Amino acid sequence: MIARVSYILRSLVFVVFALILCSIVFQIAGYSASLVLTNVADGAFLRPGALAQSLRWALPLFITAVGVGISFRAGFFNIGAQGQFYVGSICAAFVPEWLSGAPAYIVIPACMLAGMAGGAFWAFWPGYLRIRSGTDEVITTLMGNFMAGLLLVYVTSGPLKDPSGSGQQASSRPLEAAYRISTSSGLSVTIIAIAVVVGLAMWLLVNRTTFGMLASLAGRNPVMVRWQGALLWKLGITSFLLSGALAGLAGAIELMGPNGRIASGFLPAHGFTAILIALVANFSVAGTAITALFFGGLASAALYLPVMAGLPSAAIDVINAAIALFITARSKLLDKILRVGGRSS
């Protein structure tokens, strides 16, 4: 427990480092760093109504990030969350078309299931290739992202094309209001409930089941678990399917919730931010919840900055990138710096 808390605290130190780095970048670019950072804080959490907006972004990110954490824990670097999110949203988008007119209590769950199935499928084939023939899942899932992006372009300008669309961005026909689970503001009891259920179920799965324990053991040392008689392919494929299904579920939520439709290239950073969240949280479910809120806040501030403060929203990209940089570097150099600092103090 203490180890975990100290881990999260150390991750926070890296976030602070990242913000310092960003301040330098902002200063060089000619902006007042303190002005940018206070506006980011305002936009994310401090101004009235900011928390609701941050949650709108945080909840889908949380669901995807929990899934990413599950596959990373098991030792599989599924970086295809973005593609699984897209395929999930595409599959979900077909459901209201086919079931048009059916009651919402059928369409909404069907939509969610279709999203999960789509995401799971988009994680299945890289998982299968990895387990069957050792194909590097980093490559296949990354390629899967591009394929899913193109599939989204096809679907939104083909089968699901909105004829009244502006032509600027191909998108699907808007969902009927009855099938929406939130307004465009993006926060509703349903979405919160889904996130809570997912969070609790996955926490239980990861920390309190034989699967969760064996999968994380296998992630750290597959050889040892194999000598204990585990079937690694079973643990592996289950982890892949779960992580894909959660990304797909987030896709379905974005479709039925804030977006109300899918559009080509929509939310292009969703999956990658989720990976970042999972890494910062060290794949713990509870940690993911907190971290997702933070990154949800940043996403929300990205919209707030140009409108309210006249600052470039790219500031958020800089912050995200800096955090990614420090988190991936933490195991080496910075850890050493921290340890030396800790010893001398």
Added chain:
Amino acid sequence: MTDPHAPALQCQNVSVTYGPVTALNAVSTTFGAGLIHAVVGQNGAGKTTFARVASGLVAPTAGHVAIGSRIMRGGNVAQARAAGVELVHQSFALPPSFTVAEAMEFGATGTGRFFTRRSLFARWRPHLESLDISVDLGARIRDLPVESQQGIEIARALVTQAKVLILDEPTAVLSPSGIEKLFERVRRLKAQGVTVLLILHKIREVLAVADTVTVLRAGRLVDGPLMTTDVDGARLSRLIIGEASRGFAAADEQALTGAGTVEHTSTVGEAATATPVLKLSNITTFVDQEGPALQDVDFHVRPGEIVGVAGVEGNGQRTLVRLIADFARASRGEVHLAGQNISTQSLAQRRSKGLRIIPFERNTEGLSLTSSLWENWTARALLEKPLLRLVNPARLRSECDAALKAWGVRYDNVAQKAGALSGGNAQKVILSREIDPDAKLIIAAQPTRGLDIGATAFVWDALRKARDRGCGIILISSDLDELFDISDRVVVMLAGRVAGTFTAPYDINAVGAAMIGVS
């Protein structure tokens, strides 16, 4: 002849620390020129570190090493080699895909030209012949038996006119006759004026070959160099073991230090008629990735019996374990566990029928070093349950705590990473996991490798207790003293076949002959 009183190698207050571990503690000693010196001690006594400091591979944290009359800078292999010190490593460092001639050329000094096969042969054949090493110069290193590989390592070390040759545990990989050949070679080197330092851990070998013996224990110099004519096995044994020696049975003490031939008294009584707990009938396997295929192996273990598997490493011992663990596939024959044909069953099913494995590689196959003790310990129990069963970590932790305490593991808390434990403690964690009341057949693959004497004796006791309870045990070891001390029967493997079966009292020469295929 070199003056035996002139020092060839001197250590002045040499200490080496690795992080918090003190591997050598203020060791001062002098080795006279032209003699064969043995350095002995149990695992962890600092022998290998000593060899590395002396050869310039490791810099001492305090003190210094002098060769002849020159003080070495420390941590500088080139300087040590220039002064005439060569080290032959415990695990050989020859490139496996090279031919003998290429391996000899590799690392040798003085040529920057193009090579032809013929020029390499011409250069190295006389050298190898002068050392009486007869190998095909075109053979690949990986295809050679360990004795020949070691011969080539020694030949390579002697390319530059070495004055001091250090061999780190050269006997560990050899059969008894291979050891005899090595000793002859060493004596011949001595006759040529080379000072030889042998790192050994068997008293029998020390007394057979060395002129002086130096004993290390826990990083300190206990005594030496003593003339071997002035000491006997019993005294050396006490020096090596130290205070702990009082607790050991005489046979165990002899086996632990390699002081003499062990008299094993078989305890197998009615077991001879019982249904074998493991029976391999006429097994032939497909080619395995980790060793030779098994050929026509008939093998059985009865309940309450320890069957030792002897053999030079790489003769199918790994394949045998992998076959029983369902990692290697049989092309013919059947595997029976406790009377049932398990040939087509998975490892999980076999484990549920009482198969337990203490694997060869403690730190990869046996434990996940980056995982907590309790996760490592519960892995076996978890795998007996379906994948979606709820577990209670708090209860598992307290069960693990109780089990590890009962096995005398020294640790802070069960959330500690397994990698923080010493080798002996890590092995105890594996024992506590694999030797449970439901165990019927326990495979112990090199269970004492790298362990100190106390931990080794602990492992033996644990295996004996399991045998007395009725478990069948397969003990795979490259240490014949260990096998003879605790096995009720010894099976020798050679090139994937069973080359002989022996019962107590064991004849080391007969077993040794079977290990290399001489009958």
